[in-house]
Every structure is written in C-alpha cells, then in structure tokens.
Amino acid sequence: MRALVVGPGAEGRFAEVPEPAPGPGQALVEVRHASVNFSDLRHIGRLPEGTVLGYDAAGVVLRAAEDGTGPREGARVAAFGAGAWAERAAFDTGSMAVVPEGVDLVRAAALPMAGLTALRSLRAAGPGPGSRVLVTGASGAVGRLAVQLAGRAGAHVIASVSRPERAARLAAGLGAPERAARPAAGLAAPADIVVGLDGVEPVDVAIETVGGPALVAAWALLKPGGNLQSVGWACGQPAVFPPNSTFSLGPARSLNSFGDVTAPADDLAHLLALVAAGELSVDIGLNSSWEDLEDVKAAQLGGSLTGKIVLTVGRTL
Template sequence: MRQLIPTGDVACPVAFAEVPQPVPGPGEVLVKVEAFSPNRGETFLLERPGPGWTPGKDVAGLVVQAAADGTGPAVGTRVVGHPPGAGWAEYAAVPTHSLAVLPDGIDSVRAAALPLAGITALRLLRAAGPLAGRRVLLTGASGGVGHYVTELAVGGGADVTAVTATARRGERLGAFGARVVHDLADAAGPFDVVLESTGGANLPVAVSLLRPGGTLVWFGQASRTPVTLDFFALLHGPERVTIRHFHYAGAPYGGDLAALVGLVAGDRLHPEIGRTADWSDTARTLIDLRERRIRGKAVLTTGGTA
C-alpha cells in the first residue's frame, strides 16, 4: 500500500512509499483511510523525524477488518479514529478504544478534522473547570484547537476573548460570540481563566491579566520560544495565581471522539476546515500549516469515498 513517510527535508517533509499493509493487533480494527488531518505539532516533528516514526493521528474511513478480540465496530462501519501514528496511508490499524462510529450525516472530511484538536479542546475545558459566567482568555486562537475551544466555551456560557494574529483569522471566532483582539496587550482583563498556547513572551503577559486567584492553563508553545517568568514581577501582578501544565494525551479516546461526533451531529460544533486537498498535495499543505497560512484545520483525502 502507499503511505506518506518523513523525508527529513523541511522543503518537502513527506513522500510516498510502498509499504506492507498493517496487521492489526487483537484489539485493533483495520481502517481504509478516506481522509486524514495533519496537526501543526506534527509539522515540527517532521523537521527532525525520529528513527521509525511515521506521522498520522487523525483519520476517518471504513472498517475493512474487525478486531480479533470482538471489540469495536463491524466490517463496513464508517469511523473516525485517533491511532498512535502511521495514519497518512491507504490503511491504518486503529485501537478500538480510540475510535467512534460516524452517523450518515457526517462525512469523512469533517470527521478527520476532529480527533487531536477536538479531544484537546474537550480535555482542556475540563481542566479549566466550570466556565459559565466566567471571563476566559484564549491565546493562539485561530488554529484547530482554538476554534473548538471558542465555540464550546461560548456555548457553555463563558465570556471569551480570543487572540488571533489577524482580523481574517479571527472572523469566525467573532461569529461564535467571542471578543477578538490581535495583540495580547489589547485584551481587557482581568480574566478568571487564561488558556495559553503560545509561550515565549506572551505567557508572562497573560499571567498579568489574571484576576487574583485566577488560573492559567498552559497547553502549548506555538512560538517555539521558551518562557521566562520573573518572580518579582509576579509580586506586582495578581496574587495567588495558579499555572497548570496541560497535555491532552492519555487513551482511551473513544468516549471523547463519540462526544465530538455527537456535538457535530447536533449542530453544536462546526469544524473549521481551511483547506481540503488530495493527499498528493500533503507536503505543500504541511508547509502552509507550519507557517500558519491555513486557518483552522487542513484535511487530505486519499481518493476513497469521503
């Protein structure tokens, strides 16, 4: 079968290769991949790929081989899955605890945009605690995670301020009901909760915008610049703030995927897909995603039914 593998070349980060079709383990199904969605973090890993690493964690398609242990869906079921990797391929082995069944109303393109970004958004909001009536600041808001967080938080009753680099990248967030600014200095605090994904110089500024006793949840470092915090500067800011480190990972993912599918089916969550293309265009799409030229998610189709 064909699979996209890392090249180590930042100008063309992946290339097609012929590889054996995966053999599913007892608790895995074999999925014929119809669509997949890369994540910006994967574009960074592709700059220096580790030995044997193959990307691909967000897939949607058709079950063509059921799990040998009897778990999971039957052959012919349409699913969305979050495998540990190797999903940019014609076929992928997906653990049954990391997939959800798709209803007829959700196509593979929208489904493929859900897993990593959607699961991150759900778990991030759980980490932040109840948000109804609370003031929330979200940095780096125009990516896939940011769109899901904004729509879900506003829908849950939060007063959301979203920071995006440009007005165009913030248009849809404003339509959700968020207050959109393009410079962190323009965010009018204080905030009860800050969801911070950029790192670098932004995190200390974001901390200063918290109310006393507020919480900052640090879930990314998109700037790729380390953070420096000054203890004495914090003494002149809000008191008793909490900074929490967050990472979404931790299987099983099936329950969260099912919840995301249910929200989409119920017209309560709307994936923002800034580009849909054939997977022959994956290399260019990865570069544009890395350079933030795509708003929301990008989805690649393999030529199967989507």
C-alpha cells in the same frame, strides 16, 4: 500499501510499507481522509526515518477488532493514533468513534487531536458557568474549538488572535449556518474576539496555545485561584517572565502542561455528536489530495491559511 513516511532528509515522502497487523483490541481502517496537525510536518525531524506520519484519520472499518470491542465492519469512523497517513491503519478501538450521519469524513478527520485537546484542556481547567475563559491562538484548530466548547459550557470567552483579519474570519465562522439554523440549541455564547491581549480584563482560565510572550501575558491575566493550561507553543519563541511575576498573594494561580490523549473514544464520540447536532463547527481551510503534500506544507507554513488541512488519502487516478 502506500503511506506517507519520514524520509531520509526529514521530509514527508511516499513509501510502500507493510500492511498493518491489528492487535486484539484494534480495528483495521481504510483511511479516506487524514488531517494535518500543527507538528506533523513542522517537527517531522523528531521522528525516526520510516515512521508513518499523522495522527488523525477518518475512514471505514475493514475488519472489526478481534476482541469484539469497537465499531463493526463497514462503520464510518474517526480515529486518533500514530500512523494515520496511510491507506490502511490499525487503531485501538478505545481511540475511535462512529461518525454520525450528516457528518462527512472530511470534518470527522479534522476533529480528533484538536477537538480532544480543546475539550480535555477545558475540562482540566474546570471553568464554571460565567467564568472568564481566555483562549489564545483562537483562530487555530485547537483554539477555535475551545472557544466554542467554553461558550457552550456557559463561560464568558475572550478569544485572542494575532491579526485583525483572523478576528474577522473567526467572527464570521462562529456565526456559521449551523448555528443560525439552531438558535436555541445550547450554542456557543458569543465570544469577545480580541487582537492581542492588551486591555483584556483578568480571567479565571486560560487555554494557551501560542506560547512565548502570549504565555507570559496570559499568566499575568490570571485571577487569584485561576488556572492556565499550557496546550501549545505555536510561536516557537521563548517565554520570559518578569521578576516576581509568578508571585502573588491569595489563592494560588496554577499553570498545567496539557497532553492527555488516553482512551479518547467517548470524548471523540461526544465531539462528533456536537458536530452532527450543529453545535460545534469545524473550519476546513484546505482539503487536498495527499499527493500534494509539498503544496500542503507550503500552505501550512505560508502563514495565510487558517482552518484545518485535510488530506484525501488514496490513489486519485
């Protein structure tokens, strides 16, 4: 079968690879769409040559798991796991969920890594109703979902973006039709969308996806007892903390790394249900054939694209 793999020059390229051999707790999935996460192409050189790329997929179960767990044959599923950019992939049934009616497989494919990260980093930080939650990189895939989920939990959300045009798109997107159509359905509370972090009042929780100076600034905004989830480092710059900036009197502030991807099936099902109910919107910035990987990479690195990139998998002719 065909798959996109790490090539000899750390580029993504097509290869014929062996059919997956699912273990007892794995289902075989025909991948219809796969999404591109922040690191898939940027950090491709960290993976051994020949590794099948990608982590997020949506498709149809070709063969249910032997141990009887997970979705039945023919079910439409979203899945999280290494090796997603292939015509077929074996996924742990503990890492997949049935896609509800009304949710297309493009949006389903966009959800696993970003959605699970947003949901679980918020859960780890544990903001209560009325807590002030800062989300940096709020126009990004993780950030945009975290803004909505924090709002649903009753937090006062401060959504930080880098540029005014990002703020406009985020504001427009969060007023998406599915929200307007369901005004009373526990929708995200309005977020304060801010460009940069100057002038932001102290917060209880920070979901920090940008790293570098944004991490330093977000840390400085934490109230005593507050928690910062260091989710990502999209800017690639070092973080330079001023002397004594980690010292403060009173209840301790904490900074946690985030990387919890274990057994995501239930959380993935929850996220898909929110999308189906119109309570969570996924921004698709580009939906392209996987044949166009070079164009996709250029679009991602070009800096003007926002929203998830989703690849349509399979021969297009």
